[in-house]
Amino acid sequence: MTHRSLPAATAAVSVAALVASLGVSTVLVAQPAPLRPGHLEKPDDPYQAPGPRPGGLATGGPVIFNGFTHVQVNVDGLGANIPGDAANEPSIAVDPLAPNRLTVGWRQFDAINSNFRQAGWAYSHDGGRTWTFPGRIQPGVFRSDPVLAAGADGLFYYYSLRGNFLCDMFISADGGQSWTGPFAAFGGDKQWFSIDTTGGGSQGQIYAAWSIFAGCCGTNTFIRSIDGGMTFASPIMIPQTPIFGTTTIAPNGTVFVGGVDPTDFSNFAVARSSNAPNPGESPVFEFSTSVDLGGTLTLSAGPNPGGLLGQVWLAASHDPNRAGHLYMLASVDPPGPDPLDVHFVRSEDNGSTWSAPVQVSVEATGIGGAPPQWQWFGTLGVAPNGRLDVVYNDTGVTPDPTESALYYTWSVDEGDTWSPPVQVSPAFDQHVGYPQQMKLGDYYQVVSDDVGAHVIWAATFNGEQDVYYVRLGDYDCNGNGIGDEVDLRAGTSADCNDNGIPDSCEIAAGTVEDVDGDGVPDECVARCEADLDGDGIVGPTDLAALLAAWGTNPAGPPDFNADGDVGPSDLATLLAAWGPCS
Numbered sequence: 001m002t003h004r005s006l007p008a009a010t011a012a013v014s015v016a017a018l019v020a021s022l023g024v025s026t027v028l029v030a031q032p033a034p035l036r037p038g039h040l041e042k043p044d045d046p047y048q049a050p051g052p053r054p055g056g057l058a059t060g061g062p063v064i065f066n067g068f069t070h071v072q073v074n075v076d077g078l079g080a081n082i083p084g085d086a087a088n089e090p091s092i093a094v095d096p097l098a099p100n101r102l103t104v105g106w107r108q109f110d111a112i113n114s115n116f117r118q119a120g121w122a123y124s125h126d127g128g129r130t131w132t133f134p135g136r137i138q139p140g141v142f143r144s145d146p147v148l149a150a151g152a153d154g155l156f157y158y159y160s161l162r163g164n165f166l167c168d169m170f171i172s173a174d175g176g177q178s179w180t181g182p183f184a185a186f187g188g189d190k191q192w193f194s195i196d197t198t199g200g201g202s203q204g205q206i207y208a209a210w211s212i213f214a215g216c217c218g219t220n221t222f223i224r225s226i227d228g229g230m231t232f233a234s235p236i237m238i239p240q241t242p243i244f245g246t247t248t249i250a251p252n253g254t255v256f257v258g259g260v261d262p263t264d265f266s267n268f269a270v271a272r273s274s275n276a277p278n279p280g281e282s283p284v285f286e287f288s289t290s291v292d293l294g295g296t297l298t299l300s301a302g303p304n305p306g307g308l309l310g311q312v313w314l315a316a317s318h319d320p321n322r323a324g325h326l327y328m329l330a331s332v333d334p335p336g337p338d339p340l341d342v343h344f345v346r347s348e349d350n351g352s353t354w355s356a357p358v359q360v361s362v363e364a365t366g367i368g369g370a371p372p373q374w375q376w377f378g379t380l381g382v383a384p385n386g387r388l389d390v391v392y393n394d395t396g397v398t399p400d401p402t403e404s405a406l407y408y409t410w411s412v413d414e415g416d417t418w419s420p421p422v423q424v425s426p427a428f429d430q431h432v433g434y435p436q437q438m439k440l441g442d443y444y445q446v447v448s449d450d451v452g453a454h455v456i457w458a459a460t461f462n463g464e465q466d467v468y469y470v471r472l473g474d475y476d477c478n479g480n481g482i483g484d485e486v487d488l489r490a491g492t493s494a495d496c497n498d499n500g501i502p503d504s505c506e507i508a509a510g511t512v513e514d515v516d517g518d519g520v521p522d523e524c525v526a527r528c529e530a531d532l533d534g535d536g537i538v539g540p541t542d543l544a545a546l547l548a549a550w551g552t553n554p555a556g557p558p559d560f561n562a563d564g565d566v567g568p569s570d571l572a573t574l575l576a577a578w579g580p581c582s
Helices: 484-490 504-509 522-529 539-547 566-578
Strands: 061-063 068-072 086-094 102-111 118-126 132-137 143-150 156-162 167-172 182-186 192-195 206-209 220-226 243-249 255-260 262-273 285-292 297-300 304-308 315-316 327-333 341-347 376-384 389-393 403-411 443-446 453-459 464-472
Touching: 068 304, 086 443, 086 453, 086 464, 102 156, 102 464, 118 143, 118 464, 143 192, 156 220, 182 315, 192 243, 206 243, 206 443, 220 255, 243 376, 262 327, 262 443, 285 327, 315 376, 327 389, 341 389, 376 453, 389 453, 403 453
Parallel strands: 086 143, 243 315, 341 376, 376 443
Antiparallel strands: 061 068, 068 464, 086 102, 102 118, 102 143, 118 132, 143 156, 156 167, 167 182, 192 206, 206 220, 243 255, 255 262, 262 285, 297 304, 315 327, 327 341, 327 376, 376 389, 389 403, 443 453, 453 464
């Protein structure tokens, strides 16, 4: 369906004069007061070790709605919910070398009677079907604003804000199971970073930016690392100092930073650095421009009274047919009585000019259609083939304005038209389980590929704030642009253990062994060796052959463990392999 173009925004937000220093000993330059005291990411409550957990919230199983499965990420060793804690503001990274390896970070509150938060994280090596939550990076250390990304070499990076408004980088070389660091990375409140994965000479370089309102270095809010996040050069200034936004990298390595103007929340900004990819030159932003999104960025209101209603998303196209194309999206307050919509704009000339804003979200009708409706936490993902994926929360799903549901819409023509939004989650009460902080965090995240999208978000299905993962569309665990289900049906991928995951992906993710490197999981080799009659099935006819040979010493099977005897241990191997041999 085509969405309407919007008139230019008329509302403007005037920010109070910058009058005070934060007074933190590690701050290098005196900082202005925060925009909203409730938003600033600083320690207020002391750390509290987790106490006895209340009962009654034991399962934490998947939430299934409208064909979409939401898997809880912050779970115990049995995959069950951990009652009494809170988790929000998640970020996700996908290993490009083994896309079944995912890592998620979030703000972890061990007890909701304290807003002391830590760097929670979890990893999945089966494409998000199950998760392992090892704990916190540096337990007992205040951390917030987690941002994760993966390099082209498969390393995971975790950018984390400390309580002194400086940031650290952590690096994982084992699929998110453990982390090295911290590596000092300047930084400040609402930081974001990107890793160059373009395949050019600048591949592996890291770029980060943050807000001017609480950080290390005044209005100098951009840094670069040319050694994979081990060290960072001194920060430089970004023209128009955009805040509450993101960084992105074009296929030629050009770096862009987008956000909102800190002096006027109806004015959005994009800055461009063409020389940042050159490690021999100091980065310079040679261009910046204002962008009209048809509304005003909103914070501390409506369904998220203590935080942002969503940050500003800027992303570059990696479709070779759309070089130089950029996309910006945010939940904004448009002119008139409607409190919040999701708006989108596009540039086709490296950010020099921008299209008129269009509304991506659609007002709900029916039982939940009464105003006001807030479409908040608008989040953008861009697939390599150019498809745009957008999710957002909508309060119009029920008559109760305290409830929201997650919606999904997509575009295959760069935002000229958008699919009708699809509700992908049940309604949840966004005001439940506040950890002494009246918000559900400040953002979600979408990472798109050619087949579908990884979405990490927060909801309250357990009566508390928890982090959930949902896959939109089929999986593509080998990154070939073909859904796993299609691969398996066509026979182009094997699945010897019948778990719905191609064997090659399990080998790449390290969830099964392939010691001999033949591309077949070792467990499947044993299974096929147990197919004594060669009918493709390990079953009763093979059992008869095994029993007939019982006690002998054949040259090969059925002496599966090669101990010179056919006996109970071989029977155990046969039973473990029971089923199709493929």
